[in-house]
Amino acid sequence: MSLLTSLARLRALHEGVAQPIATVRHCHLSRRPMVFIPLKLSGEAAAPLAAMLGTDRDRPRLLVVTQPRNRDQRFAWAAELAGVLLPYVESFLADTETVERRNADPYERALDAPQLVVPNLGAVAFTRLLGRSTRFRRTDGPYPVPEEVPLLGRWLTYLGERASYPGSSLMPAATEELGRHWATGQSGLEDANLAALLHWITDGPTDDAEDPLIWPPAGPATDPGFDAEVLAPAIDSGSPERVTEALRTQLEPTWRLMWRAIDLLAGLPEGASVAQRWEQDRASFSGMAAAIAEGGPPQPRRDGAVAAAARLARMERAQAAYDVQRAYDDPLVMAEFRLTGEAFAGEVVETDPGHTEGEGRSRKLRPLVVVKTDDPVRLPAGTALGTPQRRGQGAELVSAAGGLVTVKITKGMGRGRTPAPGAVPEVGERVCYTSLTDDFQGSPALPESESTPWTHGGPPQEYVPNDDDAQEEWS
Amino acid sequence: MSGLKRSTSGPGERLAALRGTTPQSPHDARAIAALAANPGCARRALLDGAGIDKDAAARHLGFPAPFGQSPFAITRGNAFESLVKADGCAELLRMLREVLGLPIAEVAYHDVENVGAHLRHAHTRALIDRAAAGAPGAGTLYDHPLLSLEIAGSTAYLEPDVVAFQLGGRFHIVEIKSFAVIDGQADPSAVAAAARQAAVYVLALRALLEELGHDPLKVSHDVVLVCPENFANRPVATLVDVRRQLAVLRRQLTRMTALDRLLDDLPEDLTFDLAPGEDGLPTRPPAELADALRRTDARYAPDCLSACDLCFFCRDEARQEGASDLLGRQVRDELGGVASVEEALGLADGTRHPAEGQEEIARLLRNAERLRKECLA
């Protein structure tokens, strides 16, 4: 968090309403999102209690385990969940586009992908655990589960994993996305409460948000008071209806909040790079679907040495790109870099569009631009620069002093003797330059898993899902 | 769960006055472990030192703590513990063999809880003394041993939900927790809490050995954490190195002896007395209690919301003061010396002239304000 965000928080606290910290939306929003609010049984690692879900805000589906300690009911619940989720996920598989690739066969990429919107990071973690506890099950053998349960487990695992992938929108958490766009007058810890966060953004703060009787927690943990006074007696009564109605009271308020959160985000214009990141999500989704179709095994419990390094490289790459893209897409995010002197913006006061360097054949067009800025520039001469106004161009800082910065355009000028119209900013234009650039070189190859070197434990034993996994107790 | 009782004698008189007629709140290992949660908070240090029941105080003030435990979690915890301890800790023994890599043939099991309460500490001492001098080979499990710890000059008795395991004169603390270990990983904050708590027992057991003339290092700094594995009830044991937690705990206990400094600064007549009536419920006017508390310095940070019973009271106070502490330690730190929201915003929009030493933060804030205005125009 930067001083810019801190200032927004101070302002929010003073005004009694959240302040924007983004001018565009940095996540993709599906036309048909699936809202998913899971609840778990307190004291258990991953025992499902209920879920409210659906794509229609007026018709939520409520799935309940009315006897939470009954193993069969849990699997029945998982099968029910699969009955809602799998058709939704699979509905995106039919329409695809063919994508050509260098050095690889073309592949089919889904034109759209599922989007599972959950309330908070706790829900993401719980989804991952639900996936973990169901994906190794077998539909045959001594402890058979309904057919769709292991498949559900693989999709839940996939979506849960993807949620920690920087810039992905396949499984956004409402509190995280809202928090990326608005600063409240409370702490980040308190922002994890969806009701509190939303009130800050809409009507202003209220302590009601922390009162579980008015706003039940958004899950996955339930309110201990509710457990003691409502849920436990309902379960003991043996009445499935009573349990269901009790849980409905806990989920419905959050359901309404979730759609409000989606509306709020939808009210922001989409950032320029969002479509590109969503395209990566679609590609990843199609890859997962293909792996399942090819009969691949369920995801392993933990990454092997090579898989871990590969995932880390992908995530770091995605994080770097996400950070740069948000700054380029959004002047308010870029302002954070201007504040620290890693970017500057201002008006062009002078240009030398015909400036060249080199002689004869190696003579190159290197236009000069002088920018007048109020920003504290902390970049040394020679720094490579990029600009959101002309994303294909590269530039270099020549000098900076007294609020005047001279920039030399070094890339993207073409081969002509004079610049193409519009290629060099005109005097009077507002421009922004930054040392933040996204010039990724590609990452070097990793060994095949079976060639894991001795430094990392040697070739791993191949994982074969076994009966133990399939029979693992779920209690 | 009962806890810690201490003898008031010697330097504790001022603290006793702070407590007044309120019975001393029992501390358990968790409470002692929590001393490190916010050591900079004088209010908390005084309340803890005096043994005031912060939960009761918070409720009386109209700011009940946001902590509660679900009956499902309690049931689950108890069921898991009895499973681990069933059949004379047979399951525990299996795990100890595995995790310590020891060929433990058989163990004796002593449940100290079966001894009358007033004898338990003496009984624990005798058992441990014998074991430390002990014959090699035979392992022993001590369930519910009653240990004690010196805190700020008085003796605190820890009533442990803990098992001590001894083999060949070497001790391990066994901590049974009902959060799950899934594929080798567990909730890091839950593990940390367990480690802090276990460290209290390690320290207490070491102190006992030392007092009895044995080598305190016979108590291992590796504690055995027993948790359910994956989604099942089957327990799994993991060694957790608590050396860091021990160091923190020692520091905090040393600090407790420095409470005098805080006490010296207090007004003579200050008391946190809840004035409990016959039914045990506080009768002191809440406003008066609130006033008394406000005469001590709190150091509110949002982390308190998960660590201190008084958190809502102190947050409310911070709100009334317009303190930037509300926004978190990081924001507060970033603002340099500027403590109030009003002041920071005044510096940002230029309506307030920076005081000496505030020139830089004022410049940064003005710059930030300019950028925000420009981008949101």
Add this chain to the structure above:
Amino acid sequence: MTVQQDADTRSPEQVIADVLADLPRHRGVVVDSPPGAGKSTLVVRAAAHIAATGEPLMIVAQTNEQVDDLVTRICDKHPRLTVGRLSAGGYVPPRRLLDLPGVTVGARVQDLGDPDIVIATADKWAWISGRVWPWAIVDEAYQMRSDKLLRIAGLFERALFVGDPGQLDPFSIVDGDRWSGLSWDPLQSAVSVLLRHNPDLPVHRLPVSWRLPASAAPVVSRAFYPFTGFRSGTGPDDRRLELATQGMGTVHDRALEEAARSGWALLELPNRHTVRTDGEAVQAVALLAARLLQRGAVAYSEQGERPVSADRIAVGAAHRDQVAAIRNAGLPPEITVDTANRLQGREYDVTIVLHPLSGRRDATAFHLESGRLCVLASRHRHACVVVARAGIAELLDAHPSAEPVQLGVPVKFPDGWEANQSVLEHLAAHRV
């Protein structure tokens, strides 16, 4: 892991001999080297030793500067060895390298001929394939992330890993909790992962710091290497720092005099919470550096007598914005000003350090990371002047301790809090 417990009593020469003797006996040998303990000397010695067997050797370092530095040192000591310096496309080799006989620079292994030694950064090595070297030396192995080792470990059969366990750990911009506890956690250092999978490999320790003076070695050793320890190679009388001109009695002058006299000084500013780029502290750092030059400091050591010129002075801070602010304060450009991260592995006569906790109200894990302070406090041959606001002791005292604990992750020592406390206690005796 077989830690050589008797390292304290072995001479550095004996340790090096033991390391070389261990090389053919084990697939991997690890050497821990505290600051200035002759790590580069060892690498050069081992390189020559292996090259003498006639078997090809690859050397892995972490940065281009480190690679160039090693190439220069190897050629200097062993002019008859041929060295191939592999580099990425954009790399411009420094002049001094091109002038060295026996050195070839190229982007591909094929371009290098068949030198005795091929040397490159770990990042560059990751692009090489199709050949296996019988020997490798991995330098700064504690600063190398294990995923980098994974990419290059197939290139060699046996390796010597050399590094300083006390410096900053490798890090990532993404959250790596998902891998915590795994023996191959890609965010752990190359050495941690190597030793978790090969616990029987010998671990040697260089016992003597040739850089740190007698005034600093015990302080750094106690705070940052509490279980292993090292000593200084020079005695209290072997190093001397003299200021040629008289001081004017200012705090800055007195701090420099204290540092010249004792090897340490703490210039303490009034207690105040400040922004990170605390102007007063920045000014103090700049003034100290300027006065040090003005007063004509001369360093006397076993290497002889030499003036402490600007290039022998470094200024260290925790954050980049602090570094930028100090640079803007008008220091001669020859003085190195950098973050702890980038000062790793470097050496100066005098260092001036802006204490990471100066002016802070709360310490974060970043500020408390022991490696950060270790780097800052162990770059000097003669003296270290620390600039800090009063109140760090109270800040440490009030620091909440609630770090999360991951199962299966070995606890790392020293603890940042303890290390900070230890250094602070020492500095208190040198306060002006």
